[in-house]
Amino acid sequence: MNHTSILQFRTANCKNCYKCIRNCPVKAIKVTNQQAQIIEEQCILCEKCIAVCPQHAKVEHNDIPDIQKVIASGKKVIASVHPAYFARYGWKSIDDLEQCLKKMGFWKVVDAAEGAAMMKEKYTQFLKNQQQKTMRISSNCPVVVRLIEKKYPHLTEHLMPVYSIKQMHAVYLKEQYPDAVLVYISPCISVMADAEEGQAQMDYVITFRELNNWMKDVSEKPKRSTGEKGEVYLSRMTAVSGGLIQAMQPVEGQKYLAVDGIEQCKKILKELKTGEYEDYFIEMNACTNGCIGGGSYSLNQEKKLLDALIAIKELSMEDGEPDYQKDYHMEVPEIPERRFIQEELYPGKAITKEQFTHVLHEMGKYTKEDELNCGACGYDTCRAKAIAVIQGKAEVSMCIPYMREKQENYANIIIDAMPGLLVTIDYDFNIIQMNKAAQDLFDISRKKHLLGKPVGEIMDDYSMINMIAFNREIIQDCIYLGEQKRYIERVLTNDRKNKLILCIMKDVTKEKEREKRENRAKADAVRMADKLAEEQLRIVHEIASLLGETAADTKVVIEELKQTILQEIK
Incomplete structure (x- = not known):
């Protein structure tokens, strides 16, 4: 199985979101052209990005189509089920799950707590036989292993050289059923990543979430058991935080400590230094509360957390106390010690001061006061974001306060340039x-x-x-x-x-003043016209008056002339 395609992003509207980056504990996500992309070689498969993505843009590897083809071919397919299934499904016995999976074509269903029993025995033997006490960290959680290998490579020597539950169970089942095809049913996807290790492996891995979707197509689904619970096996406690320590027989003089939650693990790993805590065995789980808090479990939780914890405890410890006899007692296979790799999380050339300063200036950070460290881009500090930009993991435009200020300034420039008010x-x-x-x-x-x-x-x-x-x-x-x-x-x-x-x-003052002037001119013109008309009328009246007097005199003269002529005629 190639782990490089275990988790990827599909194209989504993730502009100005960056929730996946904010929640990624190792910042193994880059943004190119405003699209988030997994940096596969840096991803620790913690599934934080899956849980927080509002666009549901994450795409997981899916083995179910291949498993269905194998079942259809008639091969014997065995399901190894992580003990967290008790908390996930709330069934009292693995028989209920087996009945359902057999209807789906599986040949056999087994409790992966068998692998946990072998793993804890290996742990105990190693702690007993070590020549010199040194701090040891559990290696069962693939996320923790990848975190240490990539982020804290100097601590890989403290990882227990013991294979995980899945790997141990695979070795055992391969010996018992060499012709069978093995399918591991897990509470998280991280177990897919250890396939590159040389030891025997499961042929396929599916998560509880995938199994749940697959079972939706089954007409008769498994029911919760109403009768007595099944057999008690102590190694099922490995499904919860601190459960591995409880399942292990204590070694004299050895101190034990359990840590869960990725941030807590990071904090503890950062504090650990060579030469300190030599007599401690630290059980680390990346998920809060252990495997019952795994990504595939927590996203589709059918039981309350308290009920889940109680279910695991009841099916692991009959009287609430560990009984090392009530467990799977498997013959531990002889396998070589597990080896771990040391990877540089951010390989590449050293970052120069000039590069760093240039990017800070591109982000509008010229002084300490400019560095808001708001985390909106997904990085804790502006300087961490600048480093990510240089490494090609981030874009300058991801600085939301800077881009907002830039847009506001640009808008203000445009507004201020407006001739209007x-x-x-x-x-x-x-x-x-x-x-x-x-x-x-x-x-x-x-x-x-x-x-x-x-x-x-x-x-x-x-x-x-x-x-x-x-x-x-x-x-x-x-x-x-x-x-x-x-x-x-x-x-x-x-x-x-x-x-x-x-x-x-x-x-519009000028226009109004011009309008006033025009109105005044019009008023003046009207007044002048009125005055001119009045003067003209006066003259006309005078002329008319004069003409009237002249006409009267003329009439009298003519009348007199007329009378004179008439008298002469007579």
Whole structure:
């Protein structure tokens, strides 16, 4: 099995999310073109990214189609089931699960606590036989092993050179059933990663989650046992944190300590130094509460945590105390000691000061005060993010505060470059923002207190009140600013989503003054026209009066002339 394809991302809308990076304990995720990608050689398969991804963008390796083909071919397929299944499914006996899996085509179902029993015996023997006491760390959890190999390689010498439950059980089952195909059913995907080790391996691995989905197609599903519980086997305690220590027979003079949770493990590993804690055996589990907190278990938990812990304890210790006789007693196979590799987590050339400073400046970090260390990008500090950028794991644009500030600055530049005036007001009619043109008009340098103050202090707010009261989209009006002696034409826009009023204004004083001049000129022209008309009428009246008098005199003269002529005729 090639572990490089165990976990990957599908293309998703993960822009500005970075939850997977924030939760990845070794930052084995890079972002390219705003898409997250697993860095396979650095991934420790803790499944944190699967649990937190809101886009469900993670794709896991799936062996079920291949297993179904093997079953269809008629081969004997054996299922080795991790003891956490008691907590996962709540069944009293493995017989219930076996009945279901046989209906699905499995030939045999066995409790992987058999492998745990052999593993704990190996641990005990090793602690008893070591010539010189030295600190030892359990190697059963593949996530812890990969974490130490990649992040704390100097501690690999303290890992127990003993194979895991899955590996031990595989060796045993291969000897017992050499022709069978082995399928390991696990609470997590991390066990897929130890396939490159040389010892005998399971042929396939599926998780409880995958098994649960597969069983949905079975017409008759297993039922919870209502009768007496099955046999008690102490090694089932390895499914919970500290359970391995409880299942092991104590070695005289040996001290024991259990640690669970990836962050706690990291903290302890960071504190461990050569020469200290020589007489301690430390059981480490990457998942909180041990394997019952594994990714595949916790994502589809059917039982409460308390019930799960009780179920494991009852099926491991009859009276609540470890009984080393009530366990699987398998013949431990003779296999060589397990070897571990030391990997450099961030291979490559050393980072120069110039590179580091350049990237910090690209992120807008010029001083210590600029380094907010907000963690929004997924990295704990701005400096860690800068290192990731140099390593090709991150992009400068992932710095959300910087990009937001940059966009705001760019927006402000555009707004300030506007020839028009812009004032933004909230629904309480307080001034939120003013562009430079508006600041110049209202002399913001002298009235710095205006920001956050009622807009009524600088202009008439009746139209704004009317807009909110009647839920209007847009209003246009023109007001006069007495203090500035300016006429302002306004367009008020109601931004309901952000509960803001955008007031875009234009100084129309010149137009108004020109209009006034034109109106005055028109009024003067009208007055002049009226005066001219009045004068013309006066002249006409005078002419008419003169003409009237002349006509009367002429009439008298003509009449007299007429009478004279008539008299002469007579």
